Amino acid sequence: MNLVRQGCEQKFVNGVGLGGKCRDGAVELYRVALMYGICLLHTVNFGGYQKWWLANVLYTCVVGFVFISGWFGIRFSWMKLAKLYGIGCYCAVISSIFAIFRGGKVIMSTIHNYWFLHAYAVLMILAPYVNAVIERLPVFSRLNWREYAVMLPLLALVWIWGFGLTLPHGSDLLPRTPGLDAYGGLTLLGIYTAARAIKISGVAERVKGVCLPVCLAALLILTGIGLNDYNSPFAFALAFVLFLMCRRVHVPSWIERTMLWCGPSMFSIYLIHNTSSGFGLIGSLGKYFVEDCQMSAFVMYPLVALIVFCLAFTLDIPRRFFFYFAIEGRMRADLEPVRGSVSVKK
Amino acid sequence: MNMTAQNPRNAGIDLFRCVLVLGIIFYHIFLYDDHACWFEPKIWTWCVPGFAFISGYYGVKFKLSKIVRLWTVAALCAIVPWVVLRGEGRYLELFYGNWYLTAYTILILMSPIINAGLNLMHETKNYTPLVGVGAIALWAWLGDMYFVRNFIPHASGIGALTFSSVFVAYVLAWTYREIPNVWSCISLWWMLPLIPAMAVFGHYDSPFTLLFAVLLFSAFKEVDLGSRLSAFVRRVGEAGFAVYLIHANPKMLQLIDRSVSICIDEWHCPRFLTYLAGALAVYFTCVLLYWLAVILLRPISPFYNRLVRMCDFPSMEGQ
Numbered sequence: 001m002n003l004v005r006q007g008c009e010q011k012f013v014n015g016v017g018l019g020g021k022c023r024d025g026a027v028e029l030y031r032v033a034l035m036y037g038i039c040l041l042h043t044v045n046f047g048g049y050q051k052w053w054l055a056n057v058l059y060t061c062v063v064g065f066v067f068i069s070g071w072f073g074i075r076f077s078w079m080k081l082a083k084l085y086g087i088g089c090y091c092a093v094i095s096s097i098f099a100i101f102r103g104g105k106v107i108m109s110t111i112h113n114y115w116f117l118h119a120y121a122v123l124m125i126l127a128p129y130v131n132a133v134i135e136r137l138p139v140f141s142r143l144n145w146r147e148y149a150v151m152l153p154l155l156a157l158v159w160i161w162g163f164g165l166t167l168p169h170g171s172d173l174l175p176r177t178p179g180l181d182a183y184g185g186l187t188l189l190g191i192y193t194a195a196r197a198i199k200i201s202g203v204a205e206r207v208k209g210v211c212l213p214v215c216l217a218a219l220l221i222l223t224g225i226g227l228n229d230y231n232s233p234f235a236f237a238l239a240f241v242l243f244l245m246c247r248r249v250h251v252p253s254w255i256e257r258t259m260l261w262c263g264p265s266m267f268s269i270y271l272i273h274n275t276s277s278g279f280g281l282i283g284s285l286g287k288y289f290v291e292d293c294q295m296s297a298f299v300m301y302p303l304v305a306l307i308v309f310c311l312a313f314t315l316d317i318p319r320r321f322f323f324y325f326a327i328e329g330r331m332r333a334d335l336e337p338v339r340g341s342v343s344v345k346k
Numbered sequence: 347m348n349m350t351a352q353n354p355r356n357a358g359i360d361l362f363r364c365v366l367v368l369g370i371i372f373y374h375i376f377l378y379d380d381h382a383c384w385f386e387p388k389i390w391t392w393c394v395p396g397f398a399f400i401s402g403y404y405g406v407k408f409k410l411s412k413i414v415r416l417w418t419v420a421a422l423c424a425i426v427p428w429v430v431l432r433g434e435g436r437y438l439e440l441f442y443g444n445w446y447l448t449a450y451t452i453l454i455l456m457s458p459i460i461n462a463g464l465n466l467m468h469e470t471k472n473y474t475p476l477v478g479v480g481a482i483a484l485w486a487w488l489g490d491m492y493f494v495r496n497f498i499p500h501a502s503g504i505g506a507l508t509f510s511s512v513f514v515a516y517v518l519a520w521t522y523r524e525i526p527n528v529w530s531c532i533s534l535w536w537m538l539p540l541i542p543a544m545a546v547f548g549h550y551d552s553p554f555t556l557l558f559a560v561l562l563f564s565a566f567k568e569v570d571l572g573s574r575l576s577a578f579v580r581r582v583g584e585a586g587f588a589v590y591l592i593h594a595n596p597k598m599l600q601l602i603d604r605s606v607s608i609c610i611d612e613w614h615c616p617r618f619l620t621y622l623a624g625a626l627a628v629y630f631t632c633v634l635l636y637w638l639a640v641i642l643l644r645p646i647s648p649f650y651n652r653l654v655r656m657c658d659f660p661s662m663e664g665q
Contacts, residue, residue, distance in 0.1 A: 076474070076475065076478055111499055112499055112500055114499070115501075115502065117499070118499050118500070118501035118502075118504075119501060119502065121501070122482070122501055122503070122504065124478075125475075125478035125479070125481060125482060126478070128463060128474075128475040128478070129459050129460055129462070129463030129464075129475065130459055130463070131463075132462050132463040132465075132466035132467070133458070133459050133462040133463065150458045150459070150462065151458070151459065153408050153454075153455040153456065153457070153458055153459075154455060154456055154458075154459055156455065157452060157455040157456065172438065174442075175442035175447070175448045175451075176442070176448075177445060177448035177449065177452070177508070177509070178445075178502060178503055178505065178507070178508045179452075179502050179503020179504070179508045179509050179510070180448075180452070180503070181502055183502050184501070184502035184503040185501060185502070185503055185504070186452075186503055186509070193459070
């Protein structure tokens with residue numbers, strides 16, 4: 001595992017190898033945990049018997065996903081964008097087939113509702129501009145902090161203006177405009193920029209001691225009381241702290257292999273269950289377990305989230321088979337002589 | 347080449363700015379007036395991207411003082427409709443209600459990132475990310491188009507009345523300035539087919555609208571005015587944003603529409619003459635109000651300028 005992680009560090013330092021294929025088992029574990037957290041969030045929100053504190057904290061999971069993108073960097077390519085929408089279309093078809101039995105909506109409206117997919121596409125398009133700034137920054141020190149100020153206006157836009165609008169009476173004090181809400185590309189761009197800057201600055205390596213648990217406790221309280229939206233700086237900080245903690249966990253090799261195998265399905269799991277029919281299923285399961293099986297809500301949440309997670313994962317297997325063996329395999333064979341050496345692949 | 351290198355002041359561009367503001371007033375009159383045909387407002391849509399294009403041509407540089415000044419002007423401009431409407435509606439809504447103001451503020455806030463990206467692109471001669479901006483433009487345009495929008499995914503912030511349309515015009519202006527070879531093939535004759543195209547597909551984010559604004563900009567850029575006329579045009583041009591902010595307010599637009607309707611329906615004035623006289627009256631009333639405010643606020647302006655300059659953070663350009 002250490003060898004794998006060292007390989008990743010070498011590939012990604014200061015943006016070299018941006019967008020490479022190297023994957024870290026601990027990061028994949030974090031990614032899987034985040035996706036389970038999102039399933040749990042939707043279970044808490046749509047399964048009834050809502051526990052507001054739990055839901056508030058779980059908003060961080062979506063931020064965490066974008067944080068990982070920022071940590072490793074995005075390199076724009078049309079093929080990636082096409083693949084992203086290919087996954088979106090597959091998941092929309094699956095959800096629509098599922099919706100037919102539940103009287104839900106058709107494919108097009110399902111794709112319309114994938115806010116994260118579209119916001120991520122905007123992020124992919126704008127990422128080269130951010131990379132142009134961040135990749136040139138030196139390792140952070142007291143002497144060069146002013147160079148990092150270049151990203152402050154963007155962060156202020158997302159974390160002060162955007163987040164301010166989500167607070168009570170925020171829209172009375174700050175001007176409202178489309179695109180600055182929590183569900184827009186600008187929000188993801190802010191998270192991406194901050195994560196990329198943290199990676200390049202080397203700040204993450206300097207965090208030691210009891211700092212992490214203390215920050216974690218404080219951030220859990222702050223996000224729990226409602227400072228939790230996707231454009232919240234506290235949600236970002238929580239995602240960062242959890243990421244650091246996850247990276248420091250020693251993962252046994254069999255878990256690492258399992259996570260590496262599961263990792264590529266996470267986005268599909270999100271898209272498959274994040275539809276009206278998916279939420280309907282969550283609601284029905286929640287009602288069944290609590291009312292018919294007399295289960296406690298706190299036991300029902302993780303159970304329903306696990307069922308949804310596993311069901312969506314199973315439904316994604318045919319897509320992976322098609323994408324990775326039929327399309328990507330052929331593509332890699334075509335590109336092999338051009339690229340020369342191929343990146344680390346397990 | 348530095349994105350924010352200031353071009354020398356051009357009288358032709360100042361004149362273009364005045365024309366743009368007048369065009370926006372025409373657009374708003376046509377948009378709200380019941381007597382206007384469906385295509386009449388659409389052929390004036392090029393005026394708003396024209397404004398963003400000028401910003402892109404000169405380059406926007408982030409300064410907190412710039413944002414403070416912008417919003418101070420907005421706060422003062424909101425007083426006019428508030429007084430005219432005798433306190434009807436909340437002052438803050440009149441103050442905040444302008445989409446272009448917020449979109450332009452977002453552009454200023456994002457300018458360090460955008461400028462650095464564009465500069466790097468120019469240094470490396472790798473213009474691939476510009477294709478992404480083109481994709482955003484196309485996405486916004488198709489997403490706003492009747493019927494087609496049912497098949498285009500909606501993303502927050504991608505549309506005509508959002509930051510994306512200002513951003514696209516800004517980047518387009520950058521290409522006009524830094525990659526002139528791309529634009530060397532355009533000719534003013536292109537305007538002829540663009541007018542009917544705008545009449546059908548006109549919107550702030552339509553490619554026809556953007557191209558029309560570019561063509562007019564390149565035509566006005568070459569205009570040479572005498573020194574006296576240049577000074578006058580510059581003075582009027584300076585008031586352009588204030589004119590826009592004062593009149594482009596839902597309540598004020600209703601008032602303008604009511605006045606135009608009275609002229610046409612009750613006084614039986616010719617339509618064309620009413621629109622022209624109405625637009626000019628609105629324009630010069632707002633310019634006079636702006637000049638009046640400048641004169642009245644002159645005693646406190648040194649104090650204000652010193653206060654605003656204190657907001658400035660060390661320059662963030664040239665990273």
